[in-house]
Amino acid sequence: MLVTRPFATRQLPFFLTAPTACPYLEGRMERKIFTRVDGEQTAHLNNILTHAGFRRSQSILYRPACEMCSACKSARIPVSEFKPSRTQRRVLKRNAGLLRLPRPAEAMPEQFALLSRYLNARHGDGDMAGMDFFDFASMIEDGAEHTELVEYRDAHGQLIACVLVDRLIDGFSLVYSFFAPDRDKDSLGAYIILDHIERARAENLPFVYLGYWVQGSPKMDYKAHYKPLEVLEPEGWRTLQPPSHAQERSKADITDKN
Structure with missing residues (x-):
C-alpha cells in the first residue's frame, strides 16, 4: 500500500x-x-x-x-499538571544522587555492554535479543535528529541507565530506555520518566511523550500511573480517566472466574 x-x-x-x-x-x-x-x-x-x-x-x-x-493510544504527560504519588516521590529520593549526562546520539561500547546485560536479564526471548554492536549503533544513530542518549551515572561514575530521547517542539519523547538489571529496587525505569518530567519543567516544555498506552495490556499498565496522562483519540488529546468502580468490579469478576 x-x-x-x-x-x-x-x-x-x-x-x-x-x-x-x-x-x-x-x-x-x-x-x-x-x-x-x-x-x-x-x-x-x-x-x-x-x-x-x-x-x-x-x-x-x-x-x-x-x-x-x-x-x-499515544500517551503523554502534561508536565505542569503532574504531581508525583508517594511511591514516585520515594523513587525520586532514592535516586537523587544519580548524575544525568545528556550525550550526542552516538553508540559507545560501555552503553552497549549495559544494553546487553539488560536484554539478557529482561528480554532474553525478545526481538532485540542477540543484538550486536552494529545493531545497537543503528538503533541509536539512524534517524537521530535533535536526539540525545542520556546517561545516568552513580557517585562512582558507573553507568547504570540510559535513555534515547527525541527533543520535540513541545517536549521530550522517550524512545527507548535500558538500565542495570541488578538494580530493580531502585526503579530506574520509573526514575528516568520522573527525571524527564523534571527536566521538561526546568526547560518550560509542556509534555513528556511515552509512546503507546495499550488498554488491557499488563506490559503497558505502568504508564497510567503517571497522572494525569493524556491519550490521543480521533477527536484529539484527552485526559485518561481512571476506571469506574463498576469497571473494577467487572474486571475482578473476570479474574475470579479465570
Whole structure:
C-alpha cells in the first residue's frame, strides 16, 4: 500500500505492514502504517507525525493501523499538571544522587555492554535479543535528529541507565530506555520518566511523550500511573480517566472466574 502526502516539495510515501501477532494483547493481530524519514526534514516530520500518533524507531516513523482494534493510544504527560504519588516521590529520593549526562546520539561500547546485560536479564526471548554492536549503533544513530542518549551515572561514575530521547517542539519523547538489571529496587525505569518530567519543567516544555498506552495490556499498565496522562483519540488529546468502580468490579469478576 502506498499513500502520499505533500511535505514541502516532496511526496512522503506511507506503507502498510502485513498482519502479525500482537505483542500486547493475546489473540489479536496488529498492522502498522509507516514511513521512512531521513535528511534535513527528519526533525520536522518527527514533530508533525508524533503529534498525529506516530512513534519513531531508527529512521522509521510508524503508527498502529489495526483493522479490528484501537487499543494502542499515544500517551503523554502534561508536565505542569503532574504531581508525583508517594511511591514516585520515594523513587525520586532514592535516586537523587544519580548524575544525568545528556550525550550526542552516538553508540559507545560501555552503553552497549549495559544494553546487553539488560536484554539478557529482561528480554532474553525478545526481538532485540542477540543484538550486536552494529545493531545497537543503528538503533541509536539512524534517524537521530535533535536526539540525545542520556546517561545516568552513580557517585562512582558507573553507568547504570540510559535513555534515547527525541527533543520535540513541545517536549521530550522517550524512545527507548535500558538500565542495570541488578538494580530493580531502585526503579530506574520509573526514575528516568520522573527525571524527564523534571527536566521538561526546568526547560518550560509542556509534555513528556511515552509512546503507546495499550488498554488491557499488563506490559503497558505502568504508564497510567503517571497522572494525569493524556491519550490521543480521533477527536484529539484527552485526559485518561481512571476506571469506574463498576469497571473494577467487572474486571475482578473476570479474574475470579479465570
